[in-house]
Amino acid sequence: MQDSQKEIAKLRAEIAEHDRLYYREAQPKVDDQAYDRLKEQLAQLEAANPEFDFGESPTQSVGDDRLEAFESYRHRMPMLSLDNTYSSEELIEFGKRLEKRFPGQTLKYLVEPKIDGVAVSLTYENGKFIRAVSRGNGTEGDDITQNxxxxxxxxxxxxxxxxxxxxxxxxxxxxxxxxxxxxxxESAGESLYANPRNLAAGTIKLLDPSVARARKLNIVLYGVGACEPDNFFTHQAGIQERLKEWHFPVLEKYWLADGIQTAWESIEELDALRRKFTYPTDGAVVKLDDFTLQREAGFTAKAPRWAIAYKFEAERAETLLKEISLQIGRTGAVTPVAILEPVQLAGTTVSRATLHNEDEISRKDIRPGDTVVVQKAGEIIPQVLSVNLDKRPEKSEPFHFGAHLKELGIEAERDPGQAVWRIVNNNDPVRQQRALQHFASRACMDIDNLGNAVIEQLVSRQLAKTPADLYQLQENDLLELDKFAEKSANNLIKALEASKGCELWQLVHGLGIPHVGKQSAKDLEAHFGSLDAIMQADEETLEEVDGVGSIMAQSIHAWFSNENNRAEIERLRSIGLNFTTKCQAPASGPLSGKTIVLTGALPNLTRDQATDLIEKAGGRTSSSVSKKTDYLLAGEASGSKYAKAEKLGVPIINEADFLALTD
Structure with a gap:
């Protein structure tokens, strides 16, 4: 009994961690099938040991994707999950249960592709789009309207x-x-995203809408939640037709099936077609078509009894792992990649697979020369699942990450408390290339005519090693490069000169400080106003910045404490790069020195338009309410920020009040 209790507690903790990685970090470490097996194992143990009370079971949870940085909004009708199966027998049994519940009736099912994406609910009031909300915990989700x-x-x-x-x-x-x-x-030497679903989930929760816009997302609609009047729809198939009439992006194909056996035949047809769809699919959803029957069938705590998801088995293949290659990123991070004997998988030829990090290699005991099982379940980048030990060569030895780095002459150290190895030698040419590519990229200093091929030549000819070196280049230096004439050399020199006036956040981002991305750089600029102030800040002060946690604060402080980095900063200063914010509040502005937090949907202004007005009036925006907040600009569907402002006594204004203030 004690062993069962320990196993239940262990499984619950393991599932909770996987939920956090999947729903909140969009970086799952196990595939859906392995996760579902853990939940099934827990459900069986809990059923066999009802005397243990651990509180609500994760087997009855739909997960929770809510983040503190977003407003919460309560769904009018809960967004539940679906029971799922990988077995045709279990699917047929699902149909038989419904036949027993509705004897003598021919049950019609709607069979839809199961899209491997991020669940969303869009609210329309009197025909007008009002808000978009993530699934969250099923009861309330994050307001993601802006993205x-x-x-x-x-x-x-x-x-x-x-x-x-x-x-x-x-x-x-x-x-x-x-x-x-x-x-x-990959061309910038940065780690690759694992699959479209994870990237979509991360993109839709970006705080900077401009970054979200740069990553093109799509949407497909197939159902309804709350509807008033509630008899507007009578059948599931009717929803599909009406959504199409309203010009929503809808499913490319669905099937209306008489009986569960016909539904299974539809799933087999879907399986043959799904690779031609524009969206990733990982299964099929089978629903009773009639809404009256749906209401009679009812719900469990987490899922409807009238619907089920059938998941396709992940596609797998065995192949030879020829070698473990190392990829170096802009910050010197070293990422291992499996180089495979090419193999056909999910309709494409696979020759590379991600290995993530040293811990992943050790956990799976992956070695060069192994025959490995590769999986591609709706994934674009394959992953190495396991090793076929029966085919392992007799003289095989474990792969030692650190020793392999030394063999290659790469000086690297493992980051404390993390699984990442990072090059410590700033003179490593590959690291120099990646750092310069990042510095010159559009997301940073946006230097035209300074592409990857040009940077590779500059580094190999020792014409540039650091960002400051770029600004020392002369026309004669550039004329030595392949495919460079006088005009192209002049254009690059002009682009370098123009970049000296870039925004402060662009420079902060371009420096390549570990853990500091575009939004973090903007937050640092807004809080400190100058590069010197950021450099002088201690970890405690850095953590006062909205969006900067302890790990990022440690990284920023360590980077600016490094003597070589400080010397580079001084070189950039002497060259004339912009070190201060260009968004200083004008003394005469009506919002000079004021901090405004925005929440909810405004009647006429977008968030970007409101932000622009605030900055032109001399104010600044913040993403969280605190005692330092001067006003909360609140629109429709204001959530937790509104409550916090009331609690702290922060003045709450509407759009009309705001426009009067800025006039």
């Missing part, structure tokens, strides 16, 4: 609509866009 608004094909208004309508579907990323983003990251 969803930019998805192509989403109607702002719909005609002949019910008074209240929650339209539900999935946000996803197409294979081509995913490959485009990863190709850019």
């Amino acid at each position: 969803v608004k930019h998805i192509d094909g989403l109607p702002e208004t719909i005609s002949d609509a019910p008074e209240i309508l929650e339209v539900r579907g999935e946000i996803y990323m197409r294979h081509g866009e995913f490959e485009r983003i990863n190709a850019a990251r």
